[in-house]
Amino acid sequence: DAGITQSPRHKVTETGTPVTLRCHQTENHRYMYWYRQDPGHGLRLIHYSYGVKDTDKGEVSDGYSVSRSKTEDFLLTLESATSSQTSVYFCAISERLETQYFGPGTRLLVL
């Protein structure tokens, strides 16, 4: 298994509060991704990173920001959480632009 951890694994928060999810890898892979998984939608890309301090938007980036100050860490921030952001969030990594390996996921509930 690729060395990917996500923290926290579960979080309950209230509408309007900021939330930060962390993805940590030990594989030294260049590319990192954040996805959300919702019923009926499969996985959808939120943001991705192609290097330290290099990030770009994905399909569903509104309401989310990311940062990558070190190769091993990719942070996803919800500046002001909304109920529509209740979801399961997956981090993924890849060395080249092909196969991605996924973390265990973070279940977020926004009340």
Added chain:
Amino acid sequence: AQTVTQSQPEMSVQEAETVTLSCTYDTSENNYYLFWYKQPPSRQMILVIRQEAYKQQNATENRFSVNFQKAAKSFSLKISDSQLGDTAMYFCAFMKHDGNQFYFGTGTSLTVIP
């Protein structure tokens, strides 16, 4: 935009039997990758098999094989000798050769019946 369609929301198969999961995709690209991922109840996304579009030979990984029909834009997954541990959601995914994003289907829930 690329789209990936999995038309079978749920399927079941008897243990030790063979089952085929369907996936079609829409793209104007000529070079790309296709994947099948498995998501068991633990929610971990696990790579099952990978196919490069320029390779005509169908990929195989032990009991898992694909039927890749490039002209028809079809990429089905065959699971032979189904085992109880194969019970999971299966996602088909597409990525352009020079792309940075996976496009996932909505998944097929497979149940292996003892």
